[in-house]
Amino acid sequence: MESNKVAIAALLFIVLIVGINFAMYAIARGATKGGDSRWMGALRDSLSKPLEGTSNKSMSELRKQIEELESKKKTE
Helix, strand or coil: CHHHHHHHHHHHHHHHHHHHHHHHHHHHHHHHHCCCCHHHHHHHHHHHCCCCCHHHHHHHHHHHHHHHHHHHHHHC
């Protein structure tokens, strides 16, 4: 008798989890498929953009210094 109650409880728990997962899938599918989904494109762009590293920052500083030196050279 106890094993029947445990089996029924486990079965209800599994059905509940499957139902919740199906509902979440339907919500996510409807949100991305319908209408204007600019947030999906923004997420894709942010993930595809390379991360700003220290080497890139140092190169940016070097470019600025070169531009300053070139502008000083032109004014002289």
